[in-house]
Amino acid sequence: MLRTDLPVNPLTPRPATRGASRRDFLKGTATVAGAFVLATFVPLGRGPLAQEAAANGPPAGIFEPNVFLKIAPDNTVTVLIKHFEMGQGITTGLSTLVAEELDADWGQMRYEMAPANPALYANLFFGTYMGTGGSTSTANSWTQMRKVGAAARAMLVAVAAKQWNVPAGEITVAKGTLSHPSGKTATFGELAGAAMAEAVPADPALKTSDQWTLIGTRLPRLDSFAKTNGTAVYGLDIRRPGMLVAVIRRPDRFGGTVKSFDATAAKAVAGVVDVVQIPTGVAVIAKDTWSAMKGREALTVEWDDAKAETRSTDAIFASYREELKKTGLPADTRGDAAAGIAGAAKTTTAEFTFPYLAHAPMEPMNGVIQLTDEGAEIWSGSQFPSIDLYVTSAVLGIKPEQVKINILISGGSFGRRAVPNADWTFELAAVAKAFGRKDPVQLVWTREDDIKGGYYRPMFLHAVEAGLTADGKIAGWRHKVIGKSIFLGTAMEQMVVHDGVDDTSVEGVKGSPYKIPHFAVEAYNPTSEVPVLWWRSVGNTHTAQVMETMMDELATMAGRDAVEFRLELLAEHPRMADVLKLAAEKGDWGKPMPAGKGRGIAVHESFGTRVAMVAEVTVDGADIKVDRIVAAIDCGIAVNPDIIAAQVEGSVGFALSSVLRNAITLTDGVVDQSNFDGFEPTRMSEMPVVEVHIAKVDAPPSGIGEPAVPLLAPAIGNAVFQATGKRLRSLPFDLGTVG
Amino acid sequence: MITLSVNGVAHELDVPPDMPLLWALRDTLAMTGTKFGCGQALCGACTVHLDGTAVRSCQTPVGDAAGAEIVTIEGANGKVAEAVQASWRELDVVQCGYCQSGQIMSAIALLSDNAKPTDDDIDAAMDGNICRCGTYQRIRAAIHDAAGKLA
DSSP: OOOOOOSSOTTOOOOOOTTOSOOEEEOOOOOSTTOEEEEEEOOTTOOHHHHHHHHHOSOOSSSOOOOSEEEOTTSOEEEEEOSOOSSSOHHHHHHHHHHHHHTOOGGGEEEEEOOSOHHHHOOTTSTTOOOOOTTOHHHHHHHHHHHHHHHHHHHHHHHHHHHHTSOGGGOEEETTEEEOTTSOEEEHHHHHHHHTTSOOOSSOOOOOGGGOSSTTSOOOOTTTTGGGTTOOOBGGGOOOTTOEEEEEEOOSBTTOEEEEEEOHHHHHSTTEEEEEEETTEEEEEESSHHHHHHHHHTOEEEEEOTTSOOOOHHHHHHHHHHHTTSOOEEEEEESOHHHHHHTOSEEEEEEEEEOBBOOOOSSOSEEEEEEOSSSEEEEEOOSOHHHHHHHHHHHHTSOGGGEEEEEOBOSOOTTTTOOTTOHHHHHHHHHHHHHOOOSOEEEEOOHHHHHHSOOBBOOEEEEEEEEEOTTSOEEEEEEEEEEOOSSTTSTTHHHHEETTEEHHHHBTTBTOSSOOSSEEEEEEOOOOSSOBOOOTTTTHHHHHHHHHHHHHHHHHHTTOOHHHHHHHHTTTOHHHHHHHHHHHHHTTTTOOOOTTEEEEEEEEEETTEEEEEEEEEEEETTEEEEEEEEEEEEOSSOSOHHHHHHHHHHHHHHHHHHHHTOOBOEETTEESOOSTTTSOOOOGGGOOEEEEEEOOOOSOOOOOSSTTGGGHHHHHHHHHHHHHSOOOOSSSOOGGGOO | OEEEEETTEEEEEOSOTTSBHHHIIIIISOOTTSOOSOSSSSSOTTEEEETTEEEEGGGSBHHHHTTSEEEOGGGOOSHHHHHHHHHHHHTTOOSSOTTHHHHHHHHHHHHHHOSSOOHHHHHHHHTTOOOTTOOHHHHHHHHHHHHHHHO
């Protein structure tokens, strides 16, 4: 098994000290003659590492450049991006925040991925740890990145004031140019070198929202050009001199281990350099990818399945149903649910099942490692560098400071590239250690490795019993949730496990904004050797489907309109009510549909963002065609409305196949699917029209990478009910098996 | 030795003839714009042009590609390619971008054969190219937009 015994809790939230008056801005060391470089530490949620860094200045050594911002003599402005770019557009978003306060011209903005350096590039919502997840990137950077831009602007103005011998207050800055009424002008590039000598302002003022010229506008993505001509470099594209390629044969069953292996035939394959055992399998190292794959095919491995998961997924669901006969752990208790249901005029019970799901990002897992005299250097799509640094150093028996990680953009993640035990980084380091040579080695996962490789969205089962009073109010609601916890037993356990309940198993049910007076949620933590992981929107992938399908069902039972029924229960949550009303209005809620077509609605909050969605479907026999999706979004201030719209459109495209067909199943512990035939993502011809409406809200930005995903299933299911009268609960939807 | 003509340049490759063209491009020639997604011609990330026809390079043995004119995303040029790339950028189609080399090569092939594709034509030509980020709505719009530029 992979290590899960990390000695730290990387995600333990620390209390944020928003609005702290003391800030430390440190200038970095200029690496380009005449360039301006700036590193800042804004102590929102600062921890020991950041304090140490602030006290001692930017750490010396291998992690250059230690900056957030560089202005070059050629007038380009480069933002060092501390968050992982997996397609969500964070490189453009963070650059927008800097450019806004800097008063830069969008055309001069560039970005670079920051290297792994938690002391400089921590996620301020994750304490001292560098990592991207939970749709926090914009939210935690919102003040920090604007301060970076504002500080640099003030320094440029100060140097211009000296050079022109005019009061700083008379200088204006717009589109990358400083101007004075006397006619003097200068570009950022012309002033960059001299600006480095200016004092860094302790607390630069930020613009008010009416002064924004970039935030809230449609700015083109900074990465579009390189991603449309083949020049964008992903982890899998790294080519180092003398680089070898490794593929790994892993056990057929999760929890299996190598009993013995015979590498004779594999080593006879042309191009194969070595075959080495690592804790998770047997690695074939070759001079190119094709030779490594052919070598792996020739490998014979005998597995020890004594501790492996050998059940089929049907048996796992059966064990869940058995477990539910016991009392679970209390996750949310309001009033007396049992009494409420006992006194109800009408009741209903429902079971919902959810399969394992693979993330299946288009770029399979990979990384390059090279052992050096100083330690090790890695090139990879590292979404959680703090963990990758630690795991690599632990495997190699060196210090984290001896590991350098160059972070590349990635071909998607959807959660797969942030792993509490850093599974594929562990493998990368283990291969390097077992191989023992200083040749750079690229670890390549094939698609089959990815689909069969675990770290799935956990299988879940929900059992709900709910009742209505005679006048159509919710009398009581009892809700049992069972599925393997993502966090229990990992280094991050303390972050989200409370009294045995993993909040990410029940988020979206626990704390539901609906005013349900008698409500009881119980959680269960079954175990399995199948490794599980957050999958874009985590627990909300199943909880929203249950809550929003049940709300629709109860509204129908009560003879009420599905929107009116919800609004009454959301009276204390006006932002939720507002997105629901916006979606209903834009989505033609209440207008008649022809036979065979239906319209459904759902609303849900996750990651601080409220989303409502209307789906229109056509049902033909057992076939469901999704024609149109109308989404209403409240994610606070919309930094880039077009990227928000793109994330919602993409969430629909990403999630649709999980609604209609995707499932990872096991037969006697062996995964039944292996590639995009058995686990087929959404394709062009299935994509519905998606319309996105963003609510105008004056509140700090929250995330948009995940929150639209959970709405799709219930909106579609409720639409199918309107079209057919058939209630779809379990995912993926199968009209053929619903009565 | 296999002689391969890629983007107008001839290369002598010492690789087995059954090696997929994808790996000859990526590993032997270090031309990494063409992507590995599935290895089974199921996703289209590896799409290149072989004598003007869009093919999946992960299922094309390099031996079969000898003698053909191969064009990859790095060598995509001409008015159709320029229109497609311009529309992709103007509509900000990309998210992670990993599949987009293949999407663009398929779109260029479509528009080279069919100057004004309908939505059904786009479905037929593009259904073999998976985008896990789900950018299909913008891909469709960009193809129509590029067709407009070429009209």
